[in-house]
Amino acid sequence: MPAHLTVWYNTRCPVCDAGIDWQRNKLLALVRAGTIQFRDINEQPDALAHFGATLDDVRRCLHATDAAGQLIVGADVAVALWGLTPGEGWLAELFGNRVALPFTRFFYNRFADLLFAWNRRSGRW
Template sequence: MSAPLLTVWYNTRCPVCDAGIRRQRWRLIETVKAGRIAFRDINVEPAALSAFGASLEDIRRRLHATDAEGRLLVGADVAIALWRMTPGESWLAALFGNAIALPLTRFAYDRFADLLYAWNRHKGRW
């Protein structure tokens, strides 16, 4: 089997992140079964993206993914890549990932991720 088109690294200890990824995995079930996308728990492989300079805390703070060419995607760019692959959600990628909206999308994603990360740390989810 060839490498997945997208490997998404996420934090299963975050209930919001885990629920979001479970929803996406369900929506992408055929793509997952075909091996075109993979979802990986960073808590199981904390050094998985160290070659990119991404720490465990970086990945707990924001989604990270690698694409088929070995490039690293972070934050909103991961969400947009997932939407592009998800049946019925490509319109989200077009809306939030276009050249005009993308800077605002990244800013909004990063602020939400910062708040979620702080909340998880406060709740002791590490």
């Protein structure tokens, strides 16, 4: 059975790596059951190329594939993770609802841009 969600992230970014490690620990039962997987894009840089996603795209923001094989990007991945995380469903409802989601995406993308630039300046490639 394919994973419900496979999350691709950049382990070379200390903020991303710590955030995913923290989230993975909260989702340990789902990870052990194979319902969710976390993958380092640096180990398989072309893993999402068939979607048109480059290595830098995934280094800039979270990418994931769902059980249907659809690509999910950025804030939508965070919302999906919150929805699966015990005790964090309220975050998915608050930031992922029809009214809030455009703002959530905007602020997520601005933060991702800053984090990506910081990692590039710091030579984390």
